[in-house]
Amino acid sequence: MSATQHPKPADAATLTGAEVVLRALKEQGVEVIFGYPGGAVLPIYDALFQQNAIRHILVRHEQAAVHAAEGYARSTGRVGCVLVTSGPGATNAVTGLVDALMDSIPVVCLTGQVPTHLIGNDAFQEADTTGITRPATKHNYLVKRSEDLARVVHEAFYVAKSGRPGPVVIDLPKDILINKAPYTEAPTEAHRSYRPVTEPDAGAIRRAVALLKGAKRPVIYAGGGVINAGPEASRLLRDFAKLTGFPVTNTLMGLGAFPADDPQFLGMLGMHGTYEANLVMHGCDVMLNLGARFDDRVTGKLSHFAPHSKKIHADIDPSSINKNVKVDVPIVGDAGAVLAALLACWQADETPQDKPAITEWWRQIDAWRAKDCLRYRQEGKIIKPQHAVKRLYEITRETGRETFITTEVGQHQMWAAQYFGFQQPNRWMTSGGLGTMGYGLPAATGVQIAHPDALVIDIAGEASILMNIQEMGTLAQYRLPVKIFILNNEYMGMVRQWQELLHGGRYSESYSAALPDFVKLAESFHAVGMRVTDASDLDRAIREMIAIDKPVIADIAVDPKENCFPMIPSGAAHNEMILGPGQEGGVAGVTDEGKVLV
Amino acid sequence: MQRTATIAVLVENEAGILARVVGLFSGRGYNIDSLTVAPVDEERRLSRITVVTSGTEMVIEQIKAQLDRLVPVHKVSDLTREGPHLSRELALIKVVGAGDARIEALRLAEAFRARVVDATTESFVFEMTGNADKLDAFIALMRPLGLAEVCRTGAVAIVRGPRGLHA
Ligand SMILES: Cc1cc2nc3c(=O)[nH]c(=O)nc-3n(C[C@H](O)[C@H](O)[C@H](O)COP(=O)(O)OP(=O)(O)OC[C@H]3O[C@@H](n4cnc5c(N)ncnc54)[C@H](O)[C@@H]3O)c2cc1C
Ligand SMILES: Cc1ncc(C[n+]2csc(CCOP(=O)(O)OP(=O)(O)O)c2C)c(N)n1
Ligand SMILES: [Mg+2]
Numbered sequence: 001m002s003a004t005q006h007p008k009p010a011d012a013a014t015l016t017g018a019e020v021v022l023r024a025l026k027e028q029g030v031e032v033i034f035g036y037p038g039g040a041v042l043p044i045y046d047a048l049f050q051q052n053a054i055r056h057i058l059v060r061h062e063q064a065a066v067h068a069a070e071g072y073a074r075s076t077g078r079v080g081c082v083l084v085t086s087g088p089g090a091t092n093a094v095t096g097l098v099d100a101l102m103d104s105i106p107v108v109c110l111t112g113q114v115p116t117h118l119i120g121n122d123a124f125q126e127a128d129t130t131g132i133t134r135p136a137t138k139h140n141y142l143v144k145r146s147e148d149l150a151r152v153v154h155e156a157f158y159v160a161k162s163g164r165p166g167p168v169v170i171d172l173p174k175d176i177l178i179n180k181a182p183y184t185e186a187p188t189e190a191h192r193s194y195r196p197v198t199e200p201d202a203g204a205i206r207r208a209v210a211l212l213k214g215a216k217r218p219v220i221y222a223g224g225g226v227i228n229a230g231p232e233a234s235r236l237l238r239d240f241a242k243l244t245g246f247p248v249t250n251t252l253m254g255l256g257a258f259p260a261d262d263p264q265f266l267g268m269l270g271m272h273g274t275y276e277a278n279l280v281m282h283g284c285d286v287m288l289n290l291g292a293r294f295d296d297r298v299t300g301k302l303s304h305f306a307p308h309s310k311k312i313h314a315d316i317d318p319s320s321i322n323k324n325v326k327v328d329v330p331i332v333g334d335a336g337a338v339l340a341a342l343l344a345c346w347q348a349d350e351t352p353q354d355k356p357a358i359t360e361w362w363r364q365i366d367a368w369r370a371k372d373c374l375r376y377r378q379e380g381k382i383i384k385p386q387h388a389v390k391r392l393y394e395i396t397r398e399t400g401r402e403t404f405i406t407t408e409v410g411q412h413q414m415w416a417a418q419y420f421g422f423q424q425p426n427r428w429m430t431s432g433g434l435g436t437m438g439y440g441l442p443a444a445t446g447v448q449i450a451h452p453d454a455l456v457i458d459i460a461g462e463a464s465i466l467m468n469i470q471e472m473g474t475l476a477q478y479r480l481p482v483k484i485f486i487l488n489n490e491y492m493g494m495v496r497q498w499q500e501l502l503h504g505g506r507y508s509e510s511y512s513a514a515l516p517d518f519v520k521l522a523e524s525f526h527a528v529g530m531r532v533t534d535a536s537d538l539d540r541a542i543r544e545m546i547a548i549d550k551p552v553i554a555d556i557a558v559d560p561k562e563n564c565f566p567m568i569p570s571g572a573a574h575n576e577m578i579l580g581p582g583q584e585g586g587v588a589g590v591t592d593e594g595k596v597l598v
Numbered sequence: 599m600q601r602t603a604t605i606a607v608l609v610e611n612e613a614g615i616l617a618r619v620v621g622l623f624s625g626r627g628y629n630i631d632s633l634t635v636a637p638v639d640e641e642r643r644l645s646r647i648t649v650v651t652s653g654t655e656m657v658i659e660q661i662k663a664q665l666d667r668l669v670p671v672h673k674v675s676d677l678t679r680e681g682p683h684l685s686r687e688l689a690l691i692k693v694v695g696a697g698d699a700r701i702e703a704l705r706l707a708e709a710f711r712a713r714v715v716d717a718t719t720e721s722f723v724f725e726m727t728g729n730a731d732k733l734d735a736f737i738a739l740m741r742p743l744g745l746a747e748v749c750r751t752g753a754v755a756i757v758r759g760p761r762g763l764h765a
Binding site: 317 | 609610613614617618621625656659660663664666667668669670671672765
């Protein structure tokens with residue numbers, strides 16, 4: 001904290017605390033805030049009422065406020081902002097905060113609190129918000145002195161967006177909001193203790209280039225950190241891939257960092273990644289990890305992970321490096337800065353590449369690709385979920401409209417990742433780390449607020465969508481034409497798939513019984529509903545959905561028995577993938593050791 | 599291979615900082631062998647935490663990186679890796695007894711340079727400073743002689759020589 005910077009006497013306490021908060025938000029460039037009122041934050045709502053600079057979007061549940069802010073943040077590269085009341089308002093927001101923490105999304109969440117003199121007394125709607133959210137945030141603050149208020153708001157934005165981004169909570173006791181407080185501008189000097197490293201070490205870059213130049217079977221494994229680093233980093237990634245000729249794979253969080261239709265793209269890797277991406281990871285001799293965190297969904301069995309490779313890992317957070325996987329060349333820095341340095345160093349270095357080896361590597365990769373692991377058969381009336389996503393992709397692409405996709409969590413999420421191609425960063429929002437069902441609809445709300453003219457589609461499951469279905473009200477109120485594309489398989493499909501493969505087909509509680517009539521549900525929320533049950537009707541329905549300038553729920557009845565492949569069962573290695581029916585793959589049984597894994 | 603590490607952490611002296619550090623250890627399943635904290639620089643509002651922990655090399659590196667990414671943390675230093683360092687802990691040790699055992703306790707206390715800070719006809723409180731091993735050894739010797747109560751501060755530690763730990 002900056003004790004050195006004394007508050008400038010500027011407007012010595014002519015504003016209320018609530019007004020100071022709004023002024024600081026404005027100075028931080030906040031245009032939209034997602035929130036829900038309550039007693040403890042009424043002073044802020046009162047101040048909001050009396051100004052026009054910041055637009056408030058009233059959600060229907062505080063969890064949704066955070067997801068909406070995440071969608072807003074991920075699709076714009078800006079900090080998402082949330083306002084909730086004390087007690088239940090704050091506790092409802094916790095799932096969203098952890099979601100943003102796991103996926104490194106910059107969010108600032110203002111929570112109301114009981115007045116300072118009541119803290120600790122079990123006052124009405126009191127919760128120990130800073131205690132509860134300490135492990136749910138990158139950092140949090142409880143403001144107990146009016147003179148700290150402006151500084152804390154500015155600092156919160158700095159912390160949320162710098163280094164590895166994440167959620168920050170500011171807990172605001174009601175008396176602090178009502179009392180007069182001095183305003184101070186955002187400090188220009190560096191933070192006292194938090195100064196993340198963004199520029200990579202030159203020696204590490206040279207060691208990386210030396211390894212990469214000598215690579216015979218290289219791979220670039222790029223993750224969410226490249227998205228966090230901004231669109232320029234994705235451009236540099238493309239340049240680097242072109243320069244080196246290396247294959248590129250993306251994590252779930254990294255999709256869009258490299259164009260899906262680029263011939264050097266292998267698709268997603270990991271548990272539901274492509275055959276070629278996983279075998280390339282398994283067989284590589286040099287791996288360049290850019291802003292990915294060796295998640296267990298990606299590495300599979302650690303002792304068998306890329307066993308013959310030298311690993312380079314560039315990450316802005318030193319704690320991500322050598323956490324799960326020991327690497328040979330650690331590079332701490334921003335993915336964009338690292339890529340720029342790698343490009344410059346590569347070009348300055350005269351060592352030739354082993355071109356024949358790389359050509360041979362691509363021959364091998366093409367053979368793996370020929371397996372066509374995402375092949376499926378759409379025959380007859382019953383819609384294959386893969387086909388539904390593929391047609392959604394192709395048709396939206398034909399329209400040429402700027403398209404953003406969000407998802408819920410489950411099989412549909414994986415099919416979206418596999419069959420929807422992302423050519424640019426920031427077009428894909430999904431809950432990767434926490435895997436929060438109910439993320440997609442509020443996230444889409446946030447995206448649509450940020451991009452009013454774009455096509456925003458939540459690819460959903462019939463179970464997940466019910467977890468934040470109340471946000472249909474938000475869509476209606478703000479006339480947000482979000483499209484909800486439900487792959488309705490009448491099951492918690494991902495759960496059913498694990499039960500089929502791991503638990504002897506005992507489908508315990510995974511059937512989606514007593515579903516609502518989604519058409520009527522849409523209509524009751526002033527939206528348009530449609531149901532599609534016949535494959536021959538799919539294209540027409542998608543076109544119609546896209547053309548409607550209102551929120552739409554498209555309830556697509558898909559094959560309830562379909563499983564998501566390829567799949568690396570928990571605890572198995574990359575070369576032990578299970579492929580879809582009719583394709584031979586590895587024959588990993590699930591070990592007992594694997595069964596305990598999530 | 600497990601090792602023990604003595605880690606010094608310079609932090610902002612602010613509400614909740616200890617909860618952040620302790621929460622980090624419990625939340626991520628790291629060991630705390632001992633932990634001490636006190637303000638060390640009033641003017642700059644800095645406190646120093648000394649934490650003794652153990653784990654594999656990879657885990658200890660993780661612990662340091664995780665501590666370092668806490669926003670109010672200024673500096674993390676692995677004293678065990680920094681070279682020679684001094685580690686001291688203070689203990690108050692109550693021994694209750696009479697006769698030979700009492701005399702033997704006093705004799706051993708002298709040998710260990712433990713000070714008598716309280717005495718009654720049937721008890722002593724010894725104050726002892728030293729590294730953890732020395733305290734362990736003395737406490738073990740007191741056990742058969744009427745050891746009644748022990749309290750220890752946990753280690754504080756500093757690197758030898760002119761080099762200092764700065765924010
Ligand atoms: C049902 C389900 C199935 C899943 N299956 C898969 C799967 O098959 N494959 C898969 O990949 N994932 C899968 N996931 C997602 C998975 O759980 C992880 O969320 C994901 O793999 C993490 O992506 P990432 O490694 O890119 O890291 P992220 O979570 O995006 O983390 C980003 C990393 O980059 C760093 N970073 C941040 N900013 C910067 C910057 N500016 N510069 C440099 N570094 C930066 C961060 O410190 C962090 O280490 C699945 C999730 C669910 C819910
Ligand atoms: C909040 C929450 N609760 C439970 C889970 C565990 N879970 C993961 S996928 C899933 C089923 C999702 O079903 P649906 O939305 O219909 O998607 P499908 O897999 O059928 O495509 C469940 C229950 C979760 N990820 N999030
Ligand atoms: Mg389903």
